[in-house]
Amino acid sequence: AQSVTQLDSHVSVSEGTPVLLRCNYSSSYSPSLFWYVQHPNKGLQLLLKYTSAATLVKGINGFEAEFKKSETSFHLTKPSAHMSDAAEYFCVVAFNQAGTALIFGKGTTLSVSS
Amino acid sequence: DVKVTQSSRYLVKRTGEKVFLECVQDMDHENMFWYRQDPGLGLRLIYFSYDVKMKEKGDIPEGYSVSREKKERFSLILESASTNQTSMYLCASSDRLEVTFGSGTRLTVV
Numbered sequence: 672a673q674s675v676t677q678l679d680s681h682v683s684v685s686e687g688t689p690v691l692l693r694c695n696y697s698s699s700y701s702p703s704l705f706w707y708v709q710h711p712n713k714g715l716q717l718l719l720k721y722t723s724a725a726t727l728v729k730g731i732n733g734f735e736a737e738f739k740k741s742e743t744s745f746h747l748t749k750p751s752a753h754m755s756d757a758a759e760y761f762c763v764v765a766f767n768q769a770g771t772a773l774i775f776g777k778g779t780t781l782s783v784s785s
Numbered sequence: 786d787v788k789v790t791q792s793s794r795y796l797v798k799r800t801g802e803k804v805f806l807e808c809v810q811d812m813d814h815e816n817m818f819w820y821r822q823d824p825g826l827g828l829r830l831i832y833f834s835y836d837v838k839m840k841e842k843g844d845i846p847e848g849y850s851v852s853r854e855k856k857e858r859f860s861l862i863l864e865s866a867s868t869n870q871t872s873m874y875l876c877a878s879s880d881r882l883e884v885t886f887g888s889g890t891r892l893t894v895v
Contacts, residue, residue, distance in 0.1 A: 680825075703882050714789075714875060714888040722882055761827065765882055771816050771835055773884065777827035 673698050675764045677776035685784050690734075690749040692779045694762030697743060703765040704745040706736055709778075710758045718760075721745060732756070757783045788812075789887040791876050797893045804863040806890050808876030815880060817859035819843075819851065822873040822889070831874075834859055866894045 678693040696702060703722045707715040719730025726738045732755075736747045745762060762776040792807040810817065818833040820843075830843030832851040840851050848870060852860045859878075863870055871894045876887040 705884070707886075712889075712891075715877075715886040717884070720882065763884075771833060771841075771879075773818075773830070775820075775828040777825070 673702075673764065673766050673772075673774055675762055675774045675776040677760075677762050677779050679779050680777065681780045681782070683782040683784065684752045686754055687751050690747070690752045690756065690781065692747040692760050692762075692781065694745045694747065694776060695743055696745065696762075696764045698764065698766060700766060701740070704736075704738060705763040705765070706730065706734070706745075706747050707761045707763060708758045709761065715761065718747070752781075752783045754783050754785065757781055789876055789878050789885050791874075791887040791890050793890050794888065795891050795893075797895060798863075798866050800867060800894055802863075802866045802894075804866050804892070804894075806861040806863075806874055806876075806892070808859045808861070808878075808887055809857050810859075810878035810885070811857065812878070812880070812885075813856065814878040814885075815856075816878060817853065818877040818879070818884075819849075819859065819861045820875045820877065821845070822875055828875065831861065863892075866892075868894050870894050 674697045676695045705720045706718040709715045719728045721728045721738045729735045734749045759778045764774050766772040789810045819831045820828040834840045834853040850862045874890045
């Protein structure tokens with residue numbers, strides 16, 4: 672069965688320290704993978720996506736993610752957290768090319784303290 | 786940029802009312818989706834549509850129906866609103882792997 676697991680429901684970091692948000696997936700195919708961010712009372716904004724090109728994907732606002740097929744992981748990282756990064760982050764997997772079979776992780780809330 | 790517009794940001798409705806949530810996209814996308822978002826449960830798919838007048842049930846279709854009479858518009862209908870349908874509702878549209886979300890409608894059923 673296809674599934675997506677975000678391993679942490681809540682991550683807290685200090686401003687200026689690295690961010691790591693973890694995502695694992697289960698699939699018998701090679702899926703496409705996405706990270707979305709949702710700020711309070713806003714819709715979801717695409718941070719980055721992997722669609723079978725380079726395994727290290729760079730996104731907006733200094734975020735990047737690495738697709739590791741052997742580990743079935745797509746962890747999101749940022750070298751230095753900013754206060755404005757505080758939000759909820761969703762790992763999303765698309766199991767078909769039409770983009771109609773999307774599975775969302777349950778989300779990770781990132782808190783950033785000064 | 787693709788825009789997905791949800792007609793209402795906040796709605797308060799009474800139990801038993803018929804509720805319409807409207808969503809319009811402006812980029813000729815084939816696919817449109819309705820999700821509900823609840824704390825601790827993430828996003829759950831209610832219905833999606835891959836063409837005009839075509840629809841598919843998602844994970845939690847009970848108590849909901851949808852309408853897609855025109856390509857750009859996808860409506861979610863709560864036939865008889867109940868308090869357990871209080872939630873944030875998100876519309877999205879996609880063209881293959883480009884998925885864009887609306888800002889959401891926060892519905893409260895009292």
